[in-house]
Amino acid sequence: VKGRIIDKDGGWQDYTTTIDVLNVAPTISNLSLSAGSVCTPLLGQAVTLTALLADPGADTHTAVIDWGDGHVTTLGSSDIGDLATGLTHTYSELGPQAINVTVTDDDLDTATSSITTTVAGVMLDALSGELEIVGTECDDSVEVHKVSSSTLKVVYSLGGSAATTVTYNASAVGHIRMDLGGGDDWAFVTQNLVKPATMLGGAGNDKLTGGNGNDILVGGGGADLLIGRQGNDILIGGVGIDLLIGDSGSDILVAGSTVHDVDLAALDAIMAEWSSSRSYVQRVANVTDGVDKSSDRLNGDHYFLDSNVFDDGVIDFLSGGGGRDLFFANEEWSWSSDWIADLQNNEFVEGLAEAI
Structure with a gap:
């Protein structure tokens, strides 16, 4: 960053310094899971996961969705918008499932959010x-x-x-x-x-x-x-x-x-x-x-x-x-x-x- 100080007589002096701009990590909000017309995901039925991603910077992002059953979905920077529009998954196992979402920006700062459900x-x-x-x-x-x-x-x-x-x-x-x-x-x-x-x-x-x-x-x-x-x-x-x-x-x-x-x-x-x-x-x-x-x-x-x-x-x-x-x-x-x-x-x- 450069600056110039000018006095009342027209004299001036230039100064130069360095400012470190720190990255702000992204945030995840409104993580939700929809099972359609029923109140809980059913075995063999596609469910939809949505979330909102926010970042004050102009970073690019990637995301990893761990569905809790051994299956993982990875989103690159070009398809990160799928988080907002919805990702689908079909469970083949019964019982509780913990879904974890991790978003990483290009400075390697991360945000995580999780939601649990039970597959009936x-x-x-x-x-x-x-x-x-x-x-x-x-x-x-x-x-x-x-x-x-x-x-x-x-x-x-x-x-x-x-x-x-x-x-x-x-x-x-x-x-x-x-x-x-x-x-x-x-x-x-x-x-x-x-x-x-x-x-x-x-x-x-x-x-x-x-x-x-x-x-x-x-x-x-x-x-x-x-x-x-x-x-x-x-x-x-x-x-x-x-x-x-x-x-x-x-x-x-x-x-x-x-x-x-x-x-x-x-x-x-x-x-x-x-x-x-x-x-x-x-x-x-x-x-x-x-x-x-x-x-x-x-x-x-x-x-x-x-x-x-x-x-x-x-x-x-x-x-x-x-x-x-x-x-x-x-x-x-x-x-x-x-x-x-x-x-x-x-x-x-x-x-x-x-x-x-």
Whole structure:
């Protein structure tokens, strides 16, 4: 930078100095993901990502979009405008996805922004035999039917999508897992299906019905209806006024919530013990950390205790049905006492920790 100073007599002097102009990094705003007419991206459906890029300088930019599933999109300086108009991607995997966007200017300064989403749909893992069903944050409906000895049929509508039917070879399916997310969800497994099912309702007023296997039903937040039907089932109502019906079989009914509600490994371990051939009294001791618990118990160190099973502070209604059941409920006389419709003299009731 050059400058000249002139005095009142016309004398002058030139000066020269250097100014460093520092680069300002770009910024990313309004990062969003659109799934079209449904509230959550669906498996195999194209989604659109948009974002606004700002930079006070006249820099050129490149961008890298990590879609969270191992796929990456790179934008050069000539197509960086695609961020504003929208980039499309199709997911082939279910479950949570974290999308990261990184923009770099020609001075190598960067800006990053991220957004998360959950890809909903139905998929069979051919190796594990797990039939996985992931719902949306809106209302979902799922039906799993045993059509014949060799065929299972799933009919589902997720987050406003049209009803879809898929069929599977029954021998390829070993276990059914549903994680239905938010919304008022409705899901059931037909009574003639022995495959075990794990059904997580998530937030919302859900209606979940198990089949003929040893099922795990977790209502989550909201007023839920859980029906276990046949098998030795675990029913966890969650927070809210819930109705739990064990039906036949030896069931565990929990009026509130537990620390294991979304810990599938812990729930599977407890279910392994609860559905074992041991006596009712021994199974109760094993899953509640009783003094007479077995050293070879199948639940390991995963327990339902009166310190990790929590009262939800409202009335819940429990019916064990046939079989010898184990209840976790608030029996203290108060406005929020839980109601057990058919408690038998040979059945146990465990207390609850204070509401969390």
